[in-house]
Amino acid sequence: MTSSENGQRWEIEALVAELRELRLQSLENRHRREHPPKLPSRKVLSQIVDNLGAALFPNRLGMPDLTDEGIDYFVGHTLDSLLRQLHRQISLELQFVAEQQGLSLDTHTQATDITRQFAAQLPSVRKLIDSDIQAAYEGDPAARCSDEVLVCYPGITAVIHHRLAHVLYELGLPLVARVISEVAHSATGIDIHPGAQIGESFFIDHGTGVVIGETAVIGRRVRLYQAVTLGAKRFDKDDNGILVKGNARHPIVEDDVVIYAGATILGRITIGRGSTIGGNVWLTHSVPPDSLVSQGQNRTEVFAGGGGI
Numbered sequence: 001m002t003s004s005e006n007g008q009r010w011e012i013e014a015l016v017a018e019l020r021e022l023r024l025q026s027l028e029n030r031h032r033r034e035h036p037p038k039l040p041s042r043k044v045l046s047q048i049v050d051n052l053g054a055a056l057f058p059n060r061l062g063m064p065d066l067t068d069e070g071i072d073y074f075v076g077h078t079l080d081s082l083l084r085q086l087h088r089q090i091s092l093e094l095q096f097v098a099e100q101q102g103l104s105l106d107t108h109t110q111a112t113d114i115t116r117q118f119a120a121q122l123p124s125v126r127k128l129i130d131s132d133i134q135a136a137y138e139g140d141p142a143a144r145c146s147d148e149v150l151v152c153y154p155g156i157t158a159v160i161h162h163r164l165a166h167v168l169y170e171l172g173l174p175l176v177a178r179v180i181s182e183v184a185h186s187a188t189g190i191d192i193h194p195g196a197q198i199g200e201s202f203f204i205d206h207g208t209g210v211v212i213g214e215t216a217v218i219g220r221r222v223r224l225y226q227a228v229t230l231g232a233k234r235f236d237k238d239d240n241g242i243l244v245k246g247n248a249r250h251p252i253v254e255d256d257v258v259i260y261a262g263a264t265i266l267g268r269i270t271i272g273r274g275s276t277i278g279g280n281v282w283l284t285h286s287v288p289p290d291s292l293v294s295q296g297q298n299r300t301e302v303f304a305g306g307g308g309i
Helices: 003-009 012-029 042-056 068-100 107-120 122-139 146-152 154-170 174-188
Strands: 229-231 264-266
Touching: 042 068, 042 122, 042 154, 042 174, 068 107, 068 174, 107 122, 122 146, 122 154, 154 174
Parallel strands: 229 264
Antiparallel strands: none
């Protein structure tokens, strides 16, 4: 059967026409018919992050046959290619925002400056990820080496994406950053908003179902287990009933805190340094340093973690 016959069989022409009408009506409703939006590509950004991982860790995430002499060439070539691609994606976001605001900006120059600033922070990002890998190795008795942690652990995959996305978020690219975070969310089941501030040596064990909100602040050497939520207690609205954006509404978790599986911590509260939050705890108030919080309101036992499964 020819392609033309197949098209008639599935009534492709009629489907294309109907979809075109729906697409144009949507653009009309958003006053975008003359200027359809061109957004950053999820597929391209996913490839960029994969290549960034290879450039940051060429021996473990790069080409399998790299020699000592070829590593620097590989890293340089990879960075040059992916930064050019990233520059294009940054330009798309800047153009999209400018069009929404009715502005005329030199987005090419602005994108170049942002890309340069992002590239300059990659060594610092590598150091942070190294601390996260070491925290995972030291925090999980099942981990046999740090190499295994890097290539196998979904928590590290999510954190690598977050470290990169957070830099872009701070550079004024919330859409590109969010796309990168959602790529990791889809792959790992771990949902970290790129706006969340996370200190060094961060470890998410197992990880599935972890949610970390936009304004969460997490200190150093914090460990989370699966299904932990650092969320908002309520959403403020203005006089017109519209949600207020940008308010600090997620928890502050200080240094050396451990939060076990299924705990839900809501609102702009503070979990004091060195505290342990037990499994399935529902917490909406601050606790002082060195607290031990369990499901029983007055109990002070420490729960064993799940590392090693």
